[in-house]
Amino acid sequence: MLNILIISDEAKQIATLFKSSGFAPEVEDRGKIIEPGLPEISGNHDAAFLDLDTDGWQERLLDARHAMPVIAFSRPDLGRAVEALKLGASDYLEKPLTTDSVALAIGKHKRRLLSHKYGFDEIIGNSTAMQEVFGLIKKAAASESNVLITGESGTGKELIARAIHRWSPRNEKSFMTINCTAIPDTLLESELFGFEKGSFTGAQYTKKGLLEQADGGTVFFDEIGDVSPLFQTKVLRVLQEGEIMRIGGMRQIRVDLRFITATNKDLKTACHRNVFREDLYYRLNVINIHLPPLRDRIEDVALLARHFVQKHAPKRKDIMIKCISGEALSILLEHNYPGNVRELENIIERAISFANTSEVLPSDLPPALRAVQPSxxxxxxxxxxxxxxxxxxxxxxxxxxxxxxxxxxxxxxxxxxxxxxxxxxxxxxxxxxxxxx
Ligand SMILES: Nc1ncnc2c1ncn2[C@@H]1O[C@H](COP(=O)(O)OP(=O)(O)OP(=O)(O)O)[C@@H](O)[C@H]1O
Ligand SMILES: [Mg+2]
Structure with a gap:
């Protein structure tokens, strides 16, 4: 189910070709065709086919190559093909495109397409700690056990939760994020379990709750350490019984769910202080993935910084920012990141909007970071x-x-x-x- 973007003056005809190729059903249903003059390129596609006979193809290529593999094609023209590959196209095909050439190109890049799709490679880190985390993600994805992800704010807990889901056999079903602190006790049952028509004043229709909607998929309870005793009791019951009942309902409904939870609190201490139920804690914490703070894995900073430059550089339409200078990087390595990876990402995003050259320089970093003055x-x-x-x-x-x-x-x-x-x-x-x- 690849989501292909076609950029061409002849996009409609080319889409017909995709339709008649072996990949047709997926492409036809989910592919988006952008007509010339509509320049929006989002990260929602798995690959782009870019027509080099279309005006402004260079700009399109520079925009798209950050987000996905770009397969360029044109009337036979060696010079143009070389140009496109130099600018970052992943492949080049000659016109006329055929069902075979399209299928072959997609096949050739499938591995990269899939790794994009599953986003595993979007989690950056070469520290030993992160390598261990990658191993745990794979184990967790292959199992049905509940996972508790712990770590300070901004360490990437949600990113990890999504990766586990994407790598698990449930990946075709929904990933339901439930921000526990956003649901007040008064709405808890109707939100989680839903209600039957007429069960209370205002219930003019039957509504499925979030858990029923997620049936077959993964439920991610974020900030589980901050929930009320009532929330804890209700969730424990679902975990134990695998069933829910809508408000006003007459029967239990079986739900097939996998639970991933995350918190920046120390749940064990919370259990000792009797603010978190111990039985719930043990059920949630079958597999524990702990994300260490960024200051304890400073060796990841350079890699992350480069990744975020790549990620945010396309936002600048007037200048092509390619890298970060050694000097700027040294400053980043000195910082201790109370806000963890999120803080680093914000610093880079800000630097990208300040940069005047193709390189991020120390002057683009927040003044507080540059505070150490030379004699x-x-x-x-x-x-x-x-x-x-x-x-x-x-x-x-x-x-x-x-x-x-x-x-x-x-x-x-x-x-x-x-x-x-x-x-x-x-x-x-x-x-x-x-x-x-
Ligand atoms: N290892 C990583 N590689 C790439 N990006 C990362 C990594 N870790 C975190 N990020 C990015 O940092 C930001 C914060 O991550 P995330 O929202 O997952 O953190 P969190 O632990 O859930 O934080 P909070 O406890 O505040 O909710 C996101 O934009 C995420 O994409
Ligand atoms: Mg989070």
Missing amino acids: RETKGRSTAIAQRLKDAISHIERETISAALRESGGNISRAATILGIYRQQLQRKIKQYHITA
Whole structure:
């Protein structure tokens, strides 16, 4: 069930081809066709087929390649094929597309498509602690046991819960997130179990509760450590009996559910203090996955920072941000992240909106992070070095741009493609360096 995006002036005809290929039913039902002039590219697709005979294909490619594999195609044109692959296309096909060539390309990239779909590779971490977590996710996905995910706020508990569901045999059924603290006791039963028509004033129709809606799938109780005693009792009963009863209902309804819960509280202590039921705790905590705070796995920071640059860079339409400078990274490695991965992601997202070059620099980071000031002497010396470095970079940039313009015969769009940057970015540079095209 791949969700394919087709970007082409001839999208409708091409979609017909997908229909008549072996992949047709999936593509036909779920594929979205974007007509030219509608530039929206979301991360909801598994792959894109991009027509290089369509105007503005470079921009589309730069946008889409972050989110999914892009398979480029065009009338036979070697130059264009090379250009597209350089800009990040995963593959290239010649027109006319055939059912075979499409099937073959999809088959070839299926592994990558599926890993995108299952999102496992979106959980970043090469620390020993995270490698252990990956192992536990796989074990938890293969089993039906309940899982309790613990860890400070922002460590990725929800991300892990979703990954377990996606990797489990229940992945075609729903993943129901229930934010426990958002449901007051007065609405608890009607929300979780639903009600029958006429069971109370205002019940003008029969409504299934969240648990019944999730039948066959996974229920994720988030912030389970903050729930009321009533909530605990009701949930325990469902866990024990595997049944629910709608308000005003006459019969028990069997539900087939797998429970994943998460909390940033220490439930064991809560049990000792008699604020959390011990019997419920043991039922929930069959498999425990603990996410250590980011400050205890600082070796993940560089990888995460790069991942978030990739994730948020497409938000800048005027400039193509590719990486993070060594200096900026050193600053990030010094921080201790009370808000964990979420805090790091926010820092990078902010930096992306502040950046003026293709690299995230220290000046793009929040001032509080840059607080450690060098001494005056080293400052003077480093300012002189920094200036020399700046001059050298400007010189190289000017030379490279002039060479690209010569190669493209003065065509700015083509020069931008050669350089792998956006046209607007190149125009700004040309102005800045007073280059005559
Ligand atoms: N290992 C990781 N790799 C990539 N992104 C991550 C990772 N861990 C967390 N994130 C990202 O950090 C943000 C916070 O993660 P998440 O919402 O899962 O945290 P949480 O533990 O549920 O926090 P809270 O307790 O506050 O609800 C999300 O945007 C998530 O995608
Ligand atoms: Mg959460």
